[in-house]
Amino acid sequence: MMQSQEIRKQFLAFFENKKHTIVPSAPMVIKDDPTLMFTNAGMNQFKEFFLGNKKPKNSRVTDTQKCLRVSGKHNDLEEVGKDTYHHTMFEMLGNWSFGDYFKKEAIQWAWELLTEVFKVDKDMLYVTIFEGDEKEGLQRDTEAYDIWKEFISEDRILNGNKKDNFWEMGEQGPCGPCSEIHVDIRSAEEKAKVPGKDLVNKDHPEVIEVWNLVFIQFNRKADSSLEELPAQHIDTGMGFERLCMVLQNKKSNYDTDVFTPLIREIETITNSKYGKEEEIDIAIRVIADHVRAVSFAIADGQLPSNTGAGYVIRRILRRAIRYGFTFLNEKEPFIYKLVDTLENQMHEAFPELRSQKGIIENVIKEEEHSFLRTLDQGLQLLDNVIAGSKSKTISGKKAFELYDTYGFPIDLTALILSEKGFELDTESFDVELQKQKERSRKATKIETGDWHELIEDDEEEFVGYDMLQTKVKITRYRKVTSKKDGEMYQLVFNLTPFYPEGGGQVGDKGYLEAPNGDVTYILDTKKENNLIIHYTRNLPVNLNATFEAVVDLDSRNNTAANHTATHLLHQGLRTVLGTHVEQKGSLVKADYLRFDFSHYAKVTTDELKQVEEFVNARIREQLPLEENRNIPYQQALNEGAVALFGEKYGDTVRTIKFGESMELCGGTHVKNTADIWHFVITSESAVAAGVRRIEAISAEGAKQYFESQSEAYDKVLAVLKTKNDPIKVITSLQEENVALRKEIEALQKEKAKGLKQEIRNGLEDVNGVKFLAQKVDLDQAALKDMAFELGSEFKNLFALFASENNGKAMLTCYISKELVAEKELNAGQVVRELGKLIQGGGGGQPFFATAGGKNPGGIPEVLEKAKTYIL
Numbered sequence: 018m019m020q021s022q023e024i025r026k027q028f029l030a031f032f033e034n035k036k037h038t039i040v041p042s043a044p045m046v047i048k049d050d051p052t053l054m055f056t057n058a059g060m061n062q063f064k065e066f067f068l069g070n071k072k073p074k075n076s077r078v079t080d081t082q083k084c085l086r087v088s089g090k091h092n093d094l095e096e097v098g099k100d101t102y103h104h105t106m107f108e109m110l111g112n113w114s115f116g117d118y119f120k121k122e123a124i125q126w127a128w129e130l131l132t133e134v135f136k137v138d139k140d141m142l143y144v145t146i147f148e149g150d151e152k153e154g155l156q157r158d159t160e161a162y163d164i165w166k167e168f169i170s171e172d173r174i175l176n177g178n179k180k181d182n183f184w185e186m187g188e189q190g191p192c193g194p195c196s197e198i199h200v201d202i203r204s205a206e207e208k209a210k211v212p213g214k215d216l217v218n219k220d221h222p223e224v225i226e227v228w229n230l231v232f233i234q235f236n237r238k239a240d241s242s243l244e245e246l247p248a249q250h251i252d253t254g255m256g257f258e259r260l261c262m263v264l265q266n267k268k269s270n271y272d273t274d275v276f277t278p279l280i281r282e283i284e285t286i287t288n289s290k291y292g293k294e295e296e297i298d299i300a301i302r303v304i305a306d307h308v309r310a311v312s313f314a315i316a317d318g319q320l321p322s323n324t325g326a327g328y329v330i331r332r333i334l335r336r337a338i339r340y341g342f343t344f345l346n347e348k349e350p351f352i353y354k355l356v357d358t359l360e361n362q363m364h365e366a367f368p369e370l371r372s373q374k375g376i377i378e379n380v381i382k383e384e385e386h387s388f389l390r391t392l393d394q395g396l397q398l399l400d401n402v403i404a405g406s407k408s409k410t411i412s413g414k415k416a417f418e419l420y421d422t423y424g425f426p427i428d429l430t431a432l433i434l435s436e437k438g439f440e441l442d443t444e445s446f447d448v449e450l451q452k453q454k455e456r457s458r459k460a461t462k463i464e465t466g467d468w469h470e471l472i473e474d475d476e477e478e479f480v481g482y483d484m485l486q487t488k489v490k491i492t493r494y495r496k497v498t499s500k501k502d503g504e505m506y507q508l509v510f511n512l513t514p515f516y517p518e519g520g521g522q523v524g525d526k527g528y529l530e531a532p533n534g535d536v537t538y539i540l541d542t543k544k545e546n547n548l549i550i551h552y553t554r555n556l557p558v559n560l561n562a563t564f565e566a567v568v569d570l571d572s573r574n575n576t577a578a579n580h581t582a583t584h585l586l587h588q589g590l591r592t593v594l595g596t597h598v599e600q601k602g603s604l605v606k607a608d609y610l611r612f613d614f615s616h617y618a619k620v621t622t623d624e625l626k627q628v629e630e631f632v633n634a635r636i637r638e639q640l641p642l643e644e645n646r647n648i649p650y651q652q653a654l655n656e657g658a659v660a661l662f663g664e665k666y667g668d669t670v671r672t673i674k675f676g677e678s679m680e681l682c683g684g685t686h687v688k689n690t691a692d693i694w695h696f697v698i699t700s701e702s703a704v705a706a707g708v709r710r711i712e713a714i715s716a717e718g719a720k721q722y723f724e725s726q727s728e729a730y731d732k733v734l735a736v737l738k739t740k741n742d743p744i745k746v747i748t749s750l751q752e753e754n755v756a757l758r759k760e761i762e763a764l765q766k767e768k769a770k771g772l773k774q775e776i777r778n779g780l781e782d783v784n785g786v787k788f789l790a791q792k793v794d795l796d797q798a799a800l801k802d803m804a805f806e807l808g809s810e811f812k813n814l815f816a817l818f819a820s821e822n823n824g825k826a827m828l829t830c831y832i833s834k835e836l837v838a839e840k841e842l843n844a845g846q847v848v849r850e851l852g853k854l855i856q857g858g859g860g861g862q863p864f865f866a867t868a869g870g871k872n873p874g875g876i877p878e879v880l881e882k883a884k885t886y887i888l
C-alpha cells in the first residue's frame with residue numbers, strides 16, 4: 018500500500034517532470050485580501066496572475082496547498098465528521114498553467130497520472146463537463162468533451178450544471194467551466210444495483226469527486242457579469258486525502274494513514290473505540306479533523322480570538338471540545354495531547370508543525386480549559402432556566418442568550434433539554450440567530466465596485482523606500498462602500514511612495530496635489546492581491562493628470578523609528594529571555610509599537626529593564642541600516658535572517674540589518690539607530706497562553722513621554738513649593754502627618770475621659786444590671802477601650818454604644834461575662850438583631866461584639882430596644 022507521504026511526492030514529481038516548478042503552500046490564513054479569510058483553494062495565491070495584475074515568474078507550477086473551508090462561499094464545517102470525505106482543513110494538490118497550456122494537456126496529464134502512474138482502475142472513473150448555461154450566455158464545453166473521449170468511453174462523460182461545473186472562488190474574481198473526475202469505490206455488488214453514472218454529484222459517500230480541472234477564462238465582476246480574461250489558464254485541485262483513500266483502497270478518508278494515527282491516539286486518550294457506534298465515530302472524526310485545522314492555523318500565526326479569522330478558529334476548536342465533552346465524556350482538556358501525533362506525522366511536509374509545536378499545544382490547552390469552564394457555567398445556567406420554567410418548552414430567546422453570551426452550543430442545549438424532558442423552541446431561536454446575522458452582515462458589508470482602468474497593463478512600482486514624494490499617475494480606481502467607513506475610493510498608481518499596511522506596520526497617509534494645486538488626501542494605504550491601494554474620500558477632478566504624491570513625513574519617520582525599535586526589541590528579548598522567543602504579531606504605528614511573542618512566564622520588571630537597556634544601547638551605538646532588497650530567500654536564512662512563519666515570502670526577499678539584528682522585512686526603517694533617540698517599554702501583559710505582549714514607544718513618542726513626565730514633575734514641585742528636593746518635602750509632610758495623627762488620638766483619649774464621667778452618670782440599675790444604652794461621639798477604638806474599662810469596674814454591665822461616622826452607623830455591645838452566663842445573654846446576637854435596625858450586620862463574641870450599618874436613622878430605635886434584653 019502506498020503511504021500518503023509517497024503519494025504527495027509522486028504527484029509533485031509527476032508535474033515537475035512536465036516542466037512545472039514545485040512551489041510551497043501559501044499560508045492558510047490570508048492577510049492581504051479583504052474578500053477571503055482563509056485559503057479555500059490552491060488557486061488563491063495565484064489569483065493575481067489570472068487577473069493579469071502581476072506576471073508570474075514560472076508559467077507552470079505545482080504544489081500541495083493547505084486549504085480551510087469553514088467560511089464564505091466554501092463552507093463544509095457542518096458536514097465534517099458526519100461524512101467521511103469532507104474536512105475543514107485539507108491539502109489540495111494542484112497544477113497550474115498561467116497562460117501556458119490549456120484543456121488538452123490538463124486533461125491528458127490528469128488521466129495519465131491517475132491511470133498510468135497511480136494505476137487507478139479506469140472502470141472506477143467518471144468525468145463531467147460543463148453543460149452550458151443560457152442565462153450566463155455560456156455554451157456547452159464541447160472542447161473538453163472531445164478531448165475526454167480520446168481517453169474514456171463516452172458513456173462515462175457526463176454533463177454537469179453551473180453549480181458543479183462552473184468553478185468560482187467567491188462572489189467576484191477569476192472563474193471558468195470545469196471538468197471533474199469522480200471515483201466509484203463501491204463494491205461490485207453495489208455497482209450492479211445502481212450504475213455509477215447515476216450517483217455522480219449526488220452526495221453518495223462512495224461516488225465522490227477527487228479532482229477538479231478548472232479552465233479559467235472569465236472574471237466575475239461586481240455587477241455579477243462575466244468578462245473574458247486576456248489569457249486562458251489552468252487551475253486544478255485534487256483532494257489529497259481523497260486520493261489517498263482511493264489509492265489505499267479505503268472507503269473513508271479517515272481510514273487512510275493521514276488520519277489513522279490520530280484516531281488511534283484519540284481512542285487511547287479517551288478510552289473509546291472507533292467503528293462501533295455512529296455518534297462516537299462522528300465525534301472522533303470531528304476531533305481528528307479539527308485538531309489539524311486549528312494546529313495549522315496557529316502555526317500560521319492565527320491564534321483563536323473573539324473576532325474575524327481568530328473567531329472562526331476558536332469556533333472550530335470549540336466544536337471539537339463540545340463533541341468530546343458530549344459523546345466521549347471528556348471533561349478535561351485532551352485535544353492538545355494530539356498535537357504530538359500530528360506533528361510526527363506531518364512535520365516532513367509541513368515543518369512549521371515541529372517548530373511551533375509548543376505554542377500550538379499551549380494555546381489549545383488553554384482554550385480547552387476556558388471553554389470547558391464555559392460549558393460548566395452554561396450547564397448551571399441551563400439548570401436555572403429549566404427550574405424557573407413553567408412550561409415544558411424553553412424559549413429560543415433564552416437559548417440564544419446562552420449561545421450568544423456564553424458561546425454555549427445550541428445543539429448541546431437542545432440535547433440537554435430533551436434529556437430532561439424539555440423541548441427547545443427552535444423556531445424562535447432561529448429568529449434570534451437570523452436577527453443577529455442580519456445585524457453583523459449590515460455592520461460588515463462592503464460593496465466593491467469594478468475597477469475603472471485609466472492606463473492599461475502597467476505594473477505598479479513601490480518607490481517609498483527611497484522617496485517620500487514623487488510624480489504619479491492614476492492607473493485605475495474604484496468605489497467601495499461600507500457601513501464602517503462610508504463611501505471611499507481606492508486608487509492605484511503607476512508608482513507610489515506610499516507604504517501599504519503590512520508586516521504589522523500601518524499604511525502611509527499623505528496627499529496628491531494636482532497641477533492646479535487641488536489636493537486630495539490619502540487617508541490610508543493597503544495592499545490587496547499585490548496591488549497597492551490608496552484610500553481617498555473623493556476622486557481628484559482630473560483623473561488623468563500627473564500628480565505630486567506626498568507622504569506625511571512626520572508620521573512616516575516616527576513609524577520607521579518604531580519599526581526599527583521593534584526589530585531591536587525582538588533581538589533584545591531573544592538575548593535576555595532566550596531564543597525560544599518568536600514573534601507572534603506586531604503593530605507598528607507612528608505613536609507606539611506593540612509586539613507579541615512566545616514566552617511562558619510573565620517578563621519580570623528586571624528583565625524588562627534589561628531589554629529596554631539592550632535596545633537603548635543599540636541606539637547609542639548608532640548602527641547604520643544595512644539593507645538588501647534582493648537576496649535569495651535561502652541565502653538570507655543562511656546568513657542568519659529571522660523569518661516569520663505564516664508570512665508569504667517570494668523567491669527573493671529583503672533583509673534589514675542593524676548590527677546583529679537581521680530580519681526579513683518589507684517595512685520602512687530609520688537610516689541609523691540613532692534616529693530612534695530613545696526607547697521606553699510602557700507595558701507588559703498576556704495575550705494568550707504562552708504569548709506575551711509588550712507595548713513601547715520611541716522617537717517622538719518617547720520625547721513626548723519624557724516631556725509629560727517632566728511637566729508632571731514641575732507641577733509637583735510647584736504644588737510642594739520647592740525648587741529641587743520634592744522627596745525631602747514629601748518625607749517631612751509624611752512625618753508631620755504621623756505626628757498629627759498621634760495628636761488626634763491623644764485628644765480623642767482626653768475627650769473619652771471627659772465622656773467617661775458623663776457615661777457613668779448615665780448608668781441605670783435595672784433588675785440588678787448596670788445598664789447603659791447611649792449614642793457616643795467617639796471612634797470605634799476609643800469606644801472599645803471605654804467598654805472594657807467599664808467592664809473591669811462593674812461585674813454586671815450591659816452596655817450598648819451607638820456611634821455615627823461618615824453617614825454610617827456603628828454599634829458596640831459589652832456584656833459582663835457573669836451576666837452572659839447567668840442571663841444567657843449574647844452580645845453577638847444583640848448586635849445582629851439590633852444591627853437590622855441600622856440596615857447592617859455584625860457579630861463577635863458573647864461578651865463583646867460590634868455591628869455596622871448604613872442607616873444612622875435607626876439609632877434611636879436601637880437605643881430604645883436595648884433595654885428589652887434585660888427586662
Ligand code: ATP
Pocket residue numbers: 058086093102103104105106107109225226227228229254255256257258259
Ligand atoms: P465536493 O462537491 O465534494 O464538496 P467541491 O466541488 O467543493 O467538492 P472543489 O472546490 O472543486 O470541490 O475542490 C477540488 C477538490 O478538492 C475536490 O475535487 C476534492 O477532491 C477536494 N475537496 C474539496 N472540498 C474538500 C473538503 N472539504 N475536504 C476534503 N477535500 C475537499
Ligand code: MG
Pocket residue numbers: 093
Ligand atoms: Mg464542496
